[in-house]
Amino acid sequence: xxxxxxxxxxxxxxxxxxxxxxxxxxxxxxxxxxxxxxxxxxxxxxxxxxxxxxxxxxxxxxxxxxxxxxxxxxxxxxxxxxxxxxxxxxxxxxxxxxxxxxxxxxxxxxxxxxxxxxxxxxxx
Amino acid sequence: xxxxxxxxxxxxxxxxxxxxxxxxxxxxxxxxxxxxxxxxxxxxxxxxxxxxxxxxxxxxxxxxxxxxxxxxxxxxxxxxxxxxxxxxxxxxxxxxxxxxxxxxxxxxxxxxxxxxxxxxxxxxxxxxxxxxxxxxxxxxxxxx
Numbered sequence: 001x002x003x004x005x006x007x008x009x010x011x012x013x014x015x016x017x018x019x020x021x022x023x024x025x026x027x028x029x030x031x032x033x034x035x036x037x038x039x040x041x042x043x044x045x046x047x048x049x050x051x052x053x054x055x056x057x058x059x060x061x062x063x064x065x066x067x068x069x070x071x072x073x074x075x076x077x078x079x080x081x082x083x084x085x086x087x088x089x090x091x092x093x094x095x096x097x098x099x100x101x102x103x104x105x106x107x108x109x110x111x112x113x114x115x116x117x118x119x120x121x122x123x124x
Numbered sequence: 125x126x127x128x129x130x131x132x133x134x135x136x137x138x139x140x141x142x143x144x145x146x147x148x149x150x151x152x153x154x155x156x157x158x159x160x161x162x163x164x165x166x167x168x169x170x171x172x173x174x175x176x177x178x179x180x181x182x183x184x185x186x187x188x189x190x191x192x193x194x195x196x197x198x199x200x201x202x203x204x205x206x207x208x209x210x211x212x213x214x215x216x217x218x219x220x221x222x223x224x225x226x227x228x229x230x231x232x233x234x235x236x237x238x239x240x241x242x243x244x245x246x247x248x249x250x251x252x253x254x255x256x257x258x259x260x261x262x263x264x265x266x267x268x
Contacts, residue, residue, distance in 0.1 A: 031228045038221075039257065043260070045192070045264055046263065082151070086151055087151060
């Protein structure tokens with residue numbers, strides 16, 4: 001609304017930040033997803049009642065579980081990469097390789113877990 | 125400026141501000157959460173999670189070692205899971221996680237709020253939210 005950008009939205013969308021930009025965006029989505037989920041989860045167990053039961057049916061849905069597992073796992077693994085690179089600045093030279101290692105850890109771990117969650121969710 | 129000279133300067137002269145302090149806190153609290161979650165995971169396995177819980181329930185316990193997270197499992201006696209030891213561990217994890225999370229929300233808000241006054245209001249609200257969520261969390265942990 002009152003926000004003034006130096007670039008147009010179209011230019012912003014065309015920004016090619018590549019791998020590092022992708023991890024930045026996913027880290028934000030993961031962090032926000034967890035913050036919202038944990039806040040609702042704590043409030044619902046604090047207040048209880050009908051609202052709490054309704055919120056629980058959302059948590060038990062397989063699609064939600066895949067989403068929140070993505071948030072937690074990506075945020076944790078990407079956060080560990082950021083922490084390691086920031087605390088040992090000499091490694092920043094290899095930050096693109098670090099992102100490749102990150103995906104090599106994340107994709108199989110998330111893939112197998114998501115497959116299990118979805119197959120139990122659909123197969124019962 | 126030589127390395128020796130930098131070391132003799134005071135923290136504020138080296139540019140230590142609240143923002144830099146929180147930059148360190150974000151990274152160190154991430155390591156602390158890794159340690160606490162691993163601690164909960166190992167503790168759960170020692171208390172018999174391997175035979176009495178499925179993997180999802182073990183992770184639920186590890187991410188927040190609260191006794192309500194094991195109530196729907198096959199664990200025969202939940203007394204050791206409800207001990208003061210685990211309540212203290214869970215409290216530590218809660219306080220670190222709430223501070224890390226609320227500061228993360230402030231960082232995101234700072235990127236999208238153009239006015240300095242707006243950012244100040246968000247900071248004020250974030251302190252209120254941090255204290256409120258910590259209090260609610262501690263209440264849940266110590267009364268469950």
